[in-house]
Amino acid sequence: MPKYLFSIVESEAAYAEGGQANFDEIMQAHGDFTQAVKAAGASVVSGEALQPTATATFLRGTRTDHVSAVDNPSPEAKEVIGGYYLVEAADDAQALELAKLCPAPFGYIELRPIWDMG
Template sequence: MPKYLFLISEAEAPYAAPDPDATLFAEVMAMHDEFSAAVTEAGAEILGGEALQPSATATYLRGTRTDAVTAIDNPTPDLKEVFGGYYVIEAADDAQALELAKLCPAPHGYIEIRPVWEFDQG
């Protein structure tokens, strides 16, 4: 079965706001649990996935694999949504991947779906 990367991009501000009861976090985690169950129910499989720490913790490098590699400030400071996590899904085809992506939680942003390029390991 083909593999797909679901990139989760969202606004960080709602997650940074005070949430004394942790209700937003609990609601979003419940959505991810529901998504996981829906993937399994559809006969597809989650092969991996992670949530990322806020973009303020990121390090940006330019000139990698050269003698001039340098760390730089955020190269895209005006983005409204940032990459916040991902899933790698094995689905029957593009149509099933699209239907599953519609269920992937991103209440403050969007999901980008990308087929994984499978290279022959020959």
């Protein structure tokens, strides 16, 4: 089955302001999403939540002698990648239908097919 990356792009500030009850509700929605994927005959290969961008390290000049850590190159970004799912689905149409179910209450889902390099 082809694989698809569902990038969860959202506002970190909205999560910080939402409180524990809101967070718990969203986590339940993610549990419901993974069950919906299974029920559709697809599968979640992996999925993770990322820590806030304040914990990130940004590197410039990788694979050169001049690699350096830099300040956040996009500090004005209102929405950032907060997590992802790697999903195996039958085809593009099924992946799109599943992406419509993926929780992103404070942003959006970016859906991309994965190159099959095999």
